[in-house]
Amino acid sequence: MMVYCQRCGSGMPGVAHFCSNCGAAMPPTPFYPVHPLVRPHVGRVIGGVCMALARAHGWDVVVIRIIAVLGLIFSSGLFGIAYLIAWVAIPEEPLPLPGAYPPSV
Ligand SMILES: [Zn+2]
Incomplete structure (x- = not known):
């Protein structure tokens, strides 16, 4: 942008x-958002959802992951379902072309 x-x-x-x-x-x-909401190829742990949210809002990805893990433990799996929904809903980052990074949306 x-x-x-x-x-x-x-x-x-x-x-x-x-x-x-x-x-x-x-x-x-x-x-x-400071970055389009896309799941990056680099730096993801499972589906890149935490990384996508962190980058899009300028948050610390470590904080997001701690919240996600705690949410998963204390929500009896509901958080996991939310993660899967986000995984499907958030588009994957387009593969960067040489000289065309960051991608413009
Ligand atoms: Zn000027």
């Missing part, structure tokens, strides 16, 4: 807070 400076029109990654060209403040994008 790209954002464009309102002053000079330079394109920057969506996570930029200031224009790298002219230094103008970029418009805040609180409703856009």
Whole structure:
């Protein structure tokens, strides 16, 4: 995802807070995840659901995994079903093409 400076029109990654060209403040994008919700190929443990959620929201994947494990233990398997649903619902990350990473959605 790209954002464009309102002053000079330079394109920057969506996570930029200031224009790298002219230094103008970029418009805040609180409703856009910092990364599209996709299950990555690299870094996944089971289905990549924890990793996808962590990356999309900027959370620490370790925290997500601890919550997931605790949820699995204390929910008598309901959490596991939720994980399977998320596994199916969250699309797999498209294989990055050379020179085309990060993928634009
Ligand atoms: Zn600018």
